[in-house]
Amino acid sequence: MRGERGAVDWSVGKLLAIVLLVILLVIVTVGWKNITVPLLERAKGMFNDVLLLFGGKDGGDNGVNCLDESAVSIDGVGDGKITYCRGYCEIRMGNNYFELAGFKSSSFKYNVESGVMNVGGPQDDGKWYSFDQSFVGLNVDEINIVKQLYNSYKQAYEIYFDNHKKSKLDISLESRAELFIYVRIGANLYRWMEDLKSWEVCDLKVGDENVKDYCFWTEKGKWDVRVGDSWQLVENYGKGFDYLDTLMASWKSGSLFWYSTDFTNLIPEDKPTFAFMQDVRNKEIKKYEDSLNSEFKELLNYDLQGGKFSVDVMGSTSINSPIVVVNNEVKKQNSFVVLRMSGYLDNIGVNVIASGEKNEFVYAVKEMPDKELVDLIKVNKIYEFLKSKC
Amino acid sequence: MNKKGDLTTGEILEIVLSAGAVLVVALLFYRLLAPSFDVNEKTAESYRDSFLAQVAVADSGSSGEFSIWQVGEKDNFYLVYFGDKKSVAGKFYCLDNNVNKFCVCYGEKNKYECPSCEELRYSASMDGSLSWVLNPTDNVEIKLNGDVYGVAKV
Numbered sequence: 001m002r003g004e005r006g007a008v009d010w011s012v013g014k015l016l017a018i019v020l021l022v023i024l025l026v027i028v029t030v031g032w033k034n035i036t037v038p039l040l041e042r043a044k045g046m047f048n049d050v051l052l053l054f055g056g057k058d059g060g061d062n063g064v065n066c067l068d069e070s071a072v073s074i075d076g077v078g079d080g081k082i083t084y085c086r087g088y089c090e091i092r093m094g095n096n097y098f099e100l101a102g103f104k105s106s107s108f109k110y111n112v113e114s115g116v117m118n119v120g121g122p123q124d125d126g127k128w129y130s131f132d133q134s135f136v137g138l139n140v141d142e143i144n145i146v147k148q149l150y151n152s153y154k155q156a157y158e159i160y161f162d163n164h165k166k167s168k169l170d171i172s173l174e175s176r177a178e179l180f181i182y183v184r185i186g187a188n189l190y191r192w193m194e195d196l197k198s199w200e201v202c203d204l205k206v207g208d209e210n211v212k213d214y215c216f217w218t219e220k221g222k223w224d225v226r227v228g229d230s231w232q233l234v235e236n237y238g239k240g241f242d243y244l245d246t247l248m249a250s251w252k253s254g255s256l257f258w259y260s261t262d263f264t265n266l267i268p269e270d271k272p273t274f275a276f277m278q279d280v281r282n283k284e285i286k287k288y289e290d291s292l293n294s295e296f297k298e299l300l301n302y303d304l305q306g307g308k309f310s311v312d313v314m315g316s317t318s319i320n321s322p323i324v325v326v327n328n329e330v331k332k333q334n335s336f337v338v339l340r341m342s343g344y345l346d347n348i349g350v351n352v353i354a355s356g357e358k359n360e361f362v363y364a365v366k367e368m369p370d371k372e373l374v375d376l377i378k379v380n381k382i383y384e385f386l387k388s389k390c
Numbered sequence: 391m392n393k394k395g396d397l398t399t400g401e402i403l404e405i406v407l408s409a410g411a412v413l414v415v416a417l418l419f420y421r422l423l424a425p426s427f428d429v430n431e432k433t434a435e436s437y438r439d440s441f442l443a444q445v446a447v448a449d450s451g452s453s454g455e456f457s458i459w460q461v462g463e464k465d466n467f468y469l470v471y472f473g474d475k476k477s478v479a480g481k482f483y484c485l486d487n488n489v490n491k492f493c494v495c496y497g498e499k500n501k502y503e504c505p506s507c508e509e510l511r512y513s514a515s516m517d518g519s520l521s522w523v524l525n526p527t528d529n530v531e532i533k534l535n536g537d538v539y540g541v542a543k544v
Contacts, residue, residue, distance in 0.1 A: 114480075
């Protein structure tokens with residue numbers, strides 16, 4: 001309303017003066033500090049947010065799901081690229097392939113929550129395979145120790161076998177480890193078969209649970225019955241040596257009872273008892289144990305270098321077969337290695353006990369070429385790296 | 391503006407741009423002035439500053455003490471030392487360039503936020519571990535041993 005009476009002649013200057021006046025009034029009323037300090041703090045916070053956005057300042061968790069891929073160099077392994085993500089980390093080693101259990105891999109994915117590493121991935125056949133956790137449990141030193149122990153065991157066994165192969169006495173470890181007891185009760189002939197050296201892992205059912213454990217813990221032996229010219233397994237294998245107790249209950253004084261560990265040379269027994277037959281079995285097991293304790297132990301001791309290990313043989317029990325224990329003297333407080341005796345070189349098993357936990361060294365060390373062992377050591381380093389950084 | 395009252399293209403563009411600019415300025419002012427006080431974030435910052443103050447005590451040669459005394463009904467607070475890891479205990483994350491970094495994190499049931507972090511001059515070790523979590527009500531002593539902060543529960 002330009003020029004009219006009572007009207008304000010608005011201009012930018014006047015508007016600005018009013019705004020400033022209002023600000024001044026607010027400042028006077030509320031107080032300078034009460035206004036400026038919170039506002040400055042807010043402004044500072046927002047400025048930090050902007051800096052964080054451009055990576056210019058270190059802050060807290062940025063909320064993104066994955067960081068951008070970045071270069072990484074792992075000592076003793078090589079260069080690669082790593083992606084850190086919420087829940088997992090992934091390393092790609094480019095053309096650097098590692099051979100593990102029959103396939104090659106250059107990518108490794110570590111799950112933060114479970115601590116499990118997978119190998120394979122998009123660079124390879126697109127699938128991820130779980131890295132054997134028993135390898136992960138081993139550190140580089142232990143892997144080398146296991147390899148050395150295997151070689152020592154193999155050499156000791158070969159010398160032992162060579163020393164006795166021409167002997168007329170049947171004292172080879174192999175024969176001792178396979179126990180047979182023949183029992184004739186009246187007209188029936190039975191055979192007890194027991195593998196003292198068995199160390200294989202079986203799928204077992206304990207209660208309602210499926211577990212893996214050594215076969216001999218539950219399946220200590222089998223009973224056969226002679227039918228014509230052949231042997232037939234007794235139902236449910238007789239469920240252990242105690243089956244003989246049941247069989248012997250049918251024996252009557254005056255009838256035939258023969259026994260032996262040699263099928264062609266059965267021995268008559270006038271007053272057979274189950275306790276007597278248990279003793280026969282225990283003596284045979286003891287022979288096997290003794291053969292381990294003496295010569296073989298010396299051979300193994302001789303071969304292990306530098307006094308870093310001490311060898312002992314844990315005796316057999318009714319539920320266990322004898323095992324050779326090789327204590328690691330360097331770290332005897334928290335780790336030692338067990339070699340389980342096995343007659344065939346093909347079946348040498350190596351178990352590692354570290355920090356009180358028993359790990360089955362599933363993938364037989366003997367089958368591991370040197371190249372693969374080197375790769376395994378490197379992959380362990382990758383695992384340790386991921387574990388320490390993710 | 392021409393005499394017929396029609397707008398030229400240039401004038402339309404000016405108006406649109408001006409309106410946009412006014413809107414942006416208004417939004418920024420609103421963001422600055424609008425109350426958005428986050429209690430958890432402020433609490434985390436407060437614990438962070440408190441821990442830093444105790445680290446400074448350790449720097450001076452004495453031993454500092456620190457604890458998170460508050461146990462919340464919903465969100466609990468944790469002092470998490472990442473070292474140079476990206477995660478601790480499989481539930482606290484700080485996807486960043488972490489070197490000697492600690493954060494004050496809060497949350498519940500594996501949903502945690504770690505907004506308030508700071509890097510220490512030296513690494514901090516608790517029971518030999520270079521990444522660790524301090525739970526609510528845990529009380530710790532901080533000492534500088536050479537070039538490592540030794541953090542021990544008391």
